[in-house]
Amino acid sequence: MLFTFCFNYTTLEKSLKLFIAHVIYFLFQLAPKNLNFPIMKNHEGTGTIFQSTRSTATRGRVILFPLPVQGHLSPMFQLANILRAQGFKIIIIHTEYNSPSHSNYPHFTFKTIADGGFSEIRNNMKKSDPAFSISYFNEHCADSFTDCLAGLLAEPDEPPVACLITDAEYYFAQEVADSLKVPRLVSWACTIVSLLVYRDLSFFYEKGYFNLTKNGV
Template identity: 55%
Template sequence: MSMVTTDPSLRSATRRRIILFPTPFQGHINPMLQLANILHTHGFQITIIHAKFNAPNPSNHPHFSFKPINDGFAEIADQLATNQDATFFLKYLNKSCMDPFRDCLAGLLAEPGQDPVACLITDAAFYFAQAVADELKLPRMALRTSNLGCVLAYDALPFNSKPACFYLTKQDTDYEASVPEFPLLKFKDIVKIATNPQGMGEFVTNMLTQMRASSGIIWNTFKELEEHDLETVTQVFPVPSFTLGPFHEYFPATSSSLIEQDRTILSWLDKQAPKSVVYVSFGSVARITESEFQEVAHGLSNIGFPFLWVVRPGTVAGSEWLESLPENFVEGMGERGRIVKWSPQQEVLAHPATGCFWTHNGWNSTLESICEGVPMICSPCFVDQPINARYASDVWKIGVFLEDGFERTGIEMAIKRVMMDKEGEEIRERISCLKEKVKLSLDEGGSSFQSLKSLVDYISSL
């Protein structure tokens, strides 16, 4: 891991403050806190404004100041288990947080005897914050916690002009066809991206408009992975862009995890042969049906490889934890398998026993797999995940896309392709090359190193 060093040339001339505001979801909080750590190491004081829902633990970050605001999320939190429309929650937060955020930010700016605030950095999904920042005459930068390609796809997809294409089913002739506006994606992919295309269209329009109005965009990616898309982004978004990722390579994410990790699995991994374990995790939000859950279980049982399966409580709709497993599954797996509620994922992926990562392709997980050189089996669930998965499988060719969803025969074939076939060896070679490019980008003079230096200089000049 390339840890941040306090290079005097990167430190700001004064102890100016930066105020950061993440959206309250694990996949968004982690990179924001990682960015905060990076900037703190380069001379800035850090204040985190945060929603009370999924609040970060201040004791894990004693060098930051935390300011909670009322978010009203408790009124709709019970819908998280059943409502698959992510934009419903994001649009709600953009309305419910506006006044509490403005009051909190204005109070911070008015505090006597404090160092001046250099800028505000908010998650790009908090699009309302641009108007608040303009009103208070404070530069706002947007952190986009996805890859570049995701934003280009969002900009191109016809959420408003062709909403019907987001409702296609397997029976429709175009279901497997490419989407003309963004040919990397198939219609069956965009069905997952937006369950409510009109709502998604409204959200995306607001987010992208305010990204263009911002003082700059920070991306958790690195130039060598998305060089062509970076050229397009600089044309589509006429504000400075900074690609200084992967953030987690600067600092480990364990301290910002919202779920308790089961570390006993590391000693179990120590007993497994090199590159023999199938690691399965579908992230902190995604949900699957009971039948899909059982197909995953049968696929893992039938393949014969050791496996580590993360089943977050609430993963299966209508189930608390493991009640939906096939009869005698746990007894049958014995020492060959482990099921846990959450894992120290970066350490699991870095472990020599881990042979492949069956993932939902959240952007953080995808980046972590790249950084450890672990081939992927791609099972995206919603929003940006199908886009990440298509890039992984079809552009970078570092994973196998599980095209037919959770079906045991397809699962077994995908695992064999990655773990046993020549195709898997070629995937491993490609992702190992990307792993090396990550290291080079973070080293002195590398693209991410230089982008971080440019960001620190830019914030210091605001």
């Protein structure tokens, strides 16, 4: 099961609130029936909205796996804080590269996975290459991520995992989630324009727009 949501940097606050509303509703549907979510009527008196209230009761675990760059980490951690306020136990899986400071988030559980030594490779790169970085993470993180997620699912005396939320650039993650039978949500931390470009790539290929010569002409 896969859902995709978009964060637009220029309207991050509004986009994030909409994303949170969808995520919490989705997790509410997945959570065991004996987990009682606090709800209240909305301002029109119809439907329900979720109260933002901290609780000692755990309503399940949510596992998040952000891409290790600031523009992707920030919205994912904002999401994690709001989900925690709804009573979910938060687990952050992250790469060795650009690891977030655990001391800044003592209320989260962190799990570090191997990333093929990307820190050393990045230090030797003359300039940033996002396409190479994403490809490298997908190639070198799949096995360690699978082992980590399987280990979390097998932990005894822990609440059930309600959902896995990963960055959209981790395209290997859906196969892993399916194999372990974990519902997955996807966070797209870029503009809506980039999402539309990805959607229409096949159209551009079919029209021959990418049939470039070896010289790039």
